[in-house]
Amino acid sequence: MALNRNHVAMFALVAVSCFVVGCSARADENERGADLYRLCAACHGESAAGYEAVGAPAIAGLPQWYLEAQLKQFRDGTRGTHFDDIMGMRMRPMARMLMRDGDVEAVSAHVAAMPVARPAPSLTGGDADNGKAIYTATCVACHGADGVGNQGMLGAAPLNHSSDWYLFRQVENFRAGVRGARAGDQGGALMRPMVLQLADEQAIKDVVAYIMTLAN
Amino acid sequence: MIDRYVETLSTYAKDIDNLILLIGVLVGFWFILCEVIFFYFIIHFRAKDGKRAEYISGEEKSHKRWISAPHLLVLVCDVFIVVGAVKVWYEVKQQLPEPYETVRIVGQQWAWSFVHPGADHELGTADDIKTVDELHVEVGKVYHFKLEARDVIHSFSVPVFRLKQDAIPGRVITGWFEPTGTGTYDIQCAEICGIGHGVMVARIVIESPERHAAWVAEQSPITLAAANRP
Ligand SMILES: [Cu+2]
Numbered sequence: 001m002a003l004n005r006n007h008v009a010m011f012a013l014v015a016v017s018c019f020v021v022g023c024s025a026r027a028d029e030n031e032r033g034a035d036l037y038r039l040c041a042a043c044h045g046e047s048a049a050g051y052e053a054v055g056a057p058a059i060a061g062l063p064q065w066y067l068e069a070q071l072k073q074f075r076d077g078t079r080g081t082h083f084d085d086i087m088g089m090r091m092r093p094m095a096r097m098l099m100r101d102g103d104v105e106a107v108s109a110h111v112a113a114m115p116v117a118r119p120a121p122s123l124t125g126g127d128a129d130n131g132k133a134i135y136t137a138t139c140v141a142c143h144g145a146d147g148v149g150n151q152g153m154l155g156a157a158p159l160n161h162s163s164d165w166y167l168f169r170q171v172e173n174f175r176a177g178v179r180g181a182r183a184g185d186q187g188g189a190l191m192r193p194m195v196l197q198l199a200d201e202q203a204i205k206d207v208v209a210y211i212m213t214l215a216n
Numbered sequence: 217m218i219d220r221y222v223e224t225l226s227t228y229a230k231d232i233d234n235l236i237l238l239i240g241v242l243v244g245f246w247f248i249l250c251e252v253i254f255f256y257f258i259i260h261f262r263a264k265d266g267k268r269a270e271y272i273s274g275e276e277k278s279h280k281r282w283i284s285a286p287h288l289l290v291l292v293c294d295v296f297i298v299v300g301a302v303k304v305w306y307e308v309k310q311q312l313p314e315p316y317e318t319v320r321i322v323g324q325q326w327a328w329s330f331v332h333p334g335a336d337h338e339l340g341t342a343d344d345i346k347t348v349d350e351l352h353v354e355v356g357k358v359y360h361f362k363l364e365a366r367d368v369i370h371s372f373s374v375p376v377f378r379l380k381q382d383a384i385p386g387r388v389i390t391g392w393f394e395p396t397g398t399g400t401y402d403i404q405c406a407e408i409c410g411i412g413h414g415v416m417v418a419r420i421v422i423e424s425p426e427r428h429a430a431w432v433a434e435q436s437p438i439t440l441a442a443a444n445r446p
Contacts, residue, residue, distance in 0.1 A: 042411055081327075083346040086366065089327040093412035 033110025036103060039094065040111070049117035050163055055087040057166035061116035061216075065151045066158055067108035069187075071095045075104070078185050082178045087169070116161050116216045123164045125202075126209025134207045138194055147214040154187040160214040167208045171195050225401065225422070226377035227394040228308045233378065235304045242293045246286070253282075312392055316357035323363070323370030323383040326412030328403055335432050345435045349418045354428040355398050363389040371407035374420055380406050395422040 037048075040059075045051050048060035059067065073079040074095035080088030098104050142156035143149055149158035159167060173179040174195045180188020198204055218224075218233040263269040272279055318339055320331035330351045334343035339362075345352075353359055363372055365383035373380040374393070381391050405416035423431060433439060 039411075077349070081348040083329050083331075083348055085348075086324060089329075089348065090325050090412070093326045093415040096415050 030106060030110050030113070032102075033106040033108075036098065036107040037110050039097060040107065043090075043094075047117050048111055048114050049119055050166070052119075052122065052163070052165055055090065055169075058118055058161060058163050059111055060114040060161070062112060062158060062161055063149070063151070064105075064108045064112040066149060066155065067111055068104055069155050071098065071104045071108065073185075078182050078188075079179060082181070084176070085173065085178045088173075088179065118161050118216055119163050121164045121209070121212045123168060123205060123208060126164075126205035126207075127202075128206070128209040128213050130203075131206035131208065131210030134198065134203060135210050138197055139207065142190070142194075147211055154190050156187070156191075159211050160216055164208050164212050167211060168204055171198070171204050171208070223376045223397075223401075224378065225395055225397045225399070226374075226379065227396060228304070229376070229378040229396075231304050231307060235300050238300050239297055242297060246290060246293070250286075309391070312360065312390065313358045313394070315360040315392065316354070318360040318362060319351065319353070321351070321361050321363045321372055321383070322366060323372060323405065323409075323416075324366035325368065325410050326405070326416040328372070328405075328416070328418040332432070332435075334436055343436050343438050345432065345437065347435075351403065351418065351420045352428060352431050353395055353420065353422055354425055355395050355422050358392060358394045360390060360392050363391065368409050369407050370405050370409050370416070373404045373406035374401065375404065376401045382407060398422045398424055 040048070043051055043054050043056035044059055045056075048058060050056050050058035070079065072095075074088070074092045075098070077092070079085075080092030080095075082088065095104075098107060142153045143159050144156075147158065147160035150156040170179065174188070174192050175198070177192070180192050182188065195204075198207065217237060219230070224230055224233060261270060274280060274283070317333050317337050319333065320339060322329040322331075327348055328351070329346065329348045331339060332345040332347070332352060333339045334341065334345050336343055361372075363381055363383045364387075365385045367385060369385070370383045371380055372383055377393050377395070379391070379393055381389060383389065400419050400421050403418040403420050405413055407413075409416065421431075
């Protein structure tokens with residue numbers, strides 16, 4: 001009879017482990033995206049809130065279309081291949097590691113589903129009131145009054161989830177042609193003349209300070 | 217022999233291959249000989265019926281000879297290796313043949329960037345061509361490079377040239393190469409430099425004089441600026 005009891009115990013054990021494995025598979029619909037994200041977490045952080053020391057911005061909760069578009073730009077060299085784009089060159093190889101078909105989509109879906117985690121502002125000296133005037137005059141047409149971006153406008157980026165130091169650097173990059181100046185980069189070609197209208201560094205700080213007041 | 221597996225495309229690539237071959241053959245010869253003797257001894261002097269395996273402390277002259285004779289012979293081989301290595305080291309790393317052009321090479325996490333001197337063959341002028349991931353050179357010309365690193369140590373490696381040179385932050389290291397054939401080949405980073413090290417790749421494009429001149433004319437920032445003007 002002892003043999004029989006062992007059989008029952010064995011069967012129960014197998015059944016329980018099948019149940020556990022099945023559940024954990026179901027718990028994360030996008031297991032592949034989560035798996036791929038382990039690479040990204042090294043710089044963007046576990047909760048994708050960014051890590052300023054390595055220049056990696058907050059990306060949690062950015063819309064899927066924007067994430068996919070940027071990862072593809074990094075991969076095909078539209079972004080991250082300018083001589084002075086030191087931070088872009090750090091990100092580009094990471095996007096190139098997403099090699100299999102569907103990798104970009106899976107990791108983007110995972111990041112898009114993460115709760116927005118915008119860090120507190122770290123830049124000082126920006127005048128949000130003046131920034132509001134600039135934003136309403138020059139940026140609103142594409143990025144929207146709430147800064148949520150506009151996919152239809154050649155992929156105008158959502159700005160309301162990003163850290164201020166990152167926004168500041170991107171505006172400078174667009175102005176210097178470090179980003180958005182590659183032949184065939186239509187979004188960049190649209191964006192560059194707009195930020196070139198900003199008078200000086202103070203104007204950039206002002207408009208970024210205003211963007212930081214927009215709700216996530 | 218080695219070039220049957222990895223092409224050789226610089227003037228000194230064959231010298232380095234021959235040196236590797238010399239070291240490989242000499243070390244390989246002693247390695248195989250030693251293993252054969254070891255295994256022969258192990259089997260020959262194993263415990264047999266009525267006879268214990270012997271422990272040899274190696275103090276008798278007849279025993280010591282097995283160490284000292286090969287030792288002397290290996291030292292003779294070392295002379296060949298040292299002479300060959302110093303000769304190649306001098307030719308590749310110490311002497312600097314007159315350059316046709318000098319290029320700047322910059323390593324960073326995780327990309328190689330290049331500054332080509334442009335049509336005037338002078339670095340630091342307005343027609344310098346800056347690129348990322350792609351170095352363009354002309355076949356049959358001596359190039360000097362000025363190698364820099366922006367963050368951590370990298371190593372500039374072009375397998376078909378048999379060229380490998382560490383890039384160290386804060387230093388500008390000068391070296392040279394002369395390509396002997398045209399084509400597009402790999403550039404790698406040969407020093408672990410962080411999470412993206414494995415994909416820190418670039419290409420070297422070795423062109424005929426005509427094609428290279430055409431590339432320089434097309435990429436010149438002066439031509440590009442004129443083309444962009446409305
Ligand atoms: Cu490296």
